[in-house]
Amino acid sequence: MNELFYQDAYLKEFDAKVISCTACKNGFDVVLEDTAFYPEGGGQPFDIGTLNDVEVFDVQRDKQDVIHHYVKEAVDIGKVVHGVIDWNRRFDCMQNHSGEHIISGLIHKHFGYENVGFHMGEVIQIDISGPLNWDQLMMIEREANDIIYQNIPVQITYPNNDELENIPYRSKKELQGKVRIVTIENADICACCGTHVKNTGEIGLIKILSFMKHKDGIRFDLVSGKRALEYMRKEHDACKEVSCLLSAKPLEIHIATKKLLDNNLNLLNEKKQCMQKLLEMKLETYTQGKEYVIDFEEGLDRVSLMTYANALLEEKKIPTVCVFNKQENGYMYIILSKKINLQEYVKQLNTELSGRGGGKKEVIQGSFQSDAETIENVLVKTLPF
Numbered sequence: 001m002n003e004l005f006y007q008d009a010y011l012k013e014f015d016a017k018v019i020s021c022t023a024c025k026n027g028f029d030v031v032l033e034d035t036a037f038y039p040e041g042g043g044q045p046f047d048i049g050t051l052n053d054v055e056v057f058d059v060q061r062d063k064q065d066v067i068h069h070y071v072k073e074a075v076d077i078g079k080v081v082h083g084v085i086d087w088n089r090r091f092d093c094m095q096n097h098s099g100e101h102i103i104s105g106l107i108h109k110h111f112g113y114e115n116v117g118f119h120m121g122e123v124i125q126i127d128i129s130g131p132l133n134w135d136q137l138m139m140i141e142r143e144a145n146d147i148i149y150q151n152i153p154v155q156i157t158y159p160n161n162d163e164l165e166n167i168p169y170r171s172k173k174e175l176q177g178k179v180r181i182v183t184i185e186n187a188d189i190c191a192c193c194g195t196h197v198k199n200t201g202e203i204g205l206i207k208i209l210s211f212m213k214h215k216d217g218i219r220f221d222l223v224s225g226k227r228a229l230e231y232m233r234k235e236h237d238a239c240k241e242v243s244c245l246l247s248a249k250p251l252e253i254h255i256a257t258k259k260l261l262d263n264n265l266n267l268l269n270e271k272k273q274c275m276q277k278l279l280e281m282k283l284e285t286y287t288q289g290k291e292y293v294i295d296f297e298e299g300l301d302r303v304s305l306m307t308y309a310n311a312l313l314e315e316k317k318i319p320t321v322c323v324f325n326k327q328e329n330g331y332m333y334i335i336l337s338k339k340i341n342l343q344e345y346v347k348q349l350n351t352e353l354s355g356r357g358g359g360k361k362e363v364i365q366g367s368f369q370s371d372a373e374t375i376e377n378v379l380v381k382t383l384p385f
């Protein structure tokens with residue numbers, strides 16, 4: 001079988017004789033005399049496309065090195081079919097695979113770390129064997145884009161064993177048989193079975209998106225080529241929208257956002273103080289001697305609600321205190337009592353008021369999905385105030 005993608009990575013269409021076509025899960029498994037369809041391998045996804053207008057949805061290489069095309073409909077054995085590669089997808093893979101080589105190669109050149117994991121998904125994910133910080137990654141990114149501007153040829157060679165011994169190439173595993181070496185001068189020499197662009201200029205752009213610590217090294221996300229441009233465009237659109245919303249220049253939205261968040265925090269603090277004052281004033285209106293209090297509030301957090309409930313119980317000597325704060329679909333509740341064993345009633349209250357929560361003998365808390373009037377009626381009916 002001739003693997004046409006190795007002879008010419010830019011071959012978009014080809015004709016080949018069908019050697020076999022057998023029914024399989026989801027369609028048919030087709031083997032051709034020659035193929036330009038790249039099978040999944042070396043971290044690079046398989047090609048998709050058509051054979052005589054029949055969709056090719058998967059391409060895999062088996063252990064005997066036979067390439068299988070998985071298609072939706074059967075094709076005639078012995079006949080010649082016309083294959084068309086989904087070129088957008090393939091060229092995107094080439095841009096991103098070559099971009100990955102430059103980045104991994106430069107990291108290896110400057111820091112001696114190995115690429116220990118490579119996955120081409122929506123973004124390209126790379127695991128590196130040693131630690132790098134963001135500034136170091138940006139230094140690598142700058143140099144990688146310089147390699148693009150220099151439009152350096154991407155050379156594919158098949159050196160013999162003697163020659164290989166003298167080539168300082170990167171490789172993830174022990175290689176047997178003919179070794180394919182991909183060389184990008186000043187950036188990388190790597191054993192690889194994938195498809196690559198002819199010259200680095202075709203990659204267009206390399207952008208590292210984010211990184212995190214991973215094992216003894218780091219894991220980072222990368223995009224190259226048209227995909228990088230699309231990504232940056234979406235990010236820019238999002239920035240522009242935020243910029244309009246905040247009336248800030250696009251490059252200053254982080255400063256404006258920080259100001260907004262600070263402002264928000266201040267407002268929340270002010271609100272908290274106001275609520276506290278309001279509750280103190282409310283507390284003053286309660287006279288001692290009441291058997292119970294049922295009070296519905298709004299805009300309180302659990303801590304303020306508990307402080308308020310405790311003040312009613314301890315300072316105003318009210319034996320049973322039921323306080324509520326409005327929330328989505330009902331109320332948050334805190335019920336305190338020095339008189340009633342609340343644990344005996346919590347299950348019944350939760351059942352009748354579509355609630356959840358629990359607690360101890362003296363305190364129960366949770367939420368009821370019910371309105372204030374129903375809650376009050378059920379409480380008065382259930383609890384022996």
Ligand SMILES: [Zn+2]
Nearest residue numbers: 042192193194
């Ligand atoms: Zn590769």
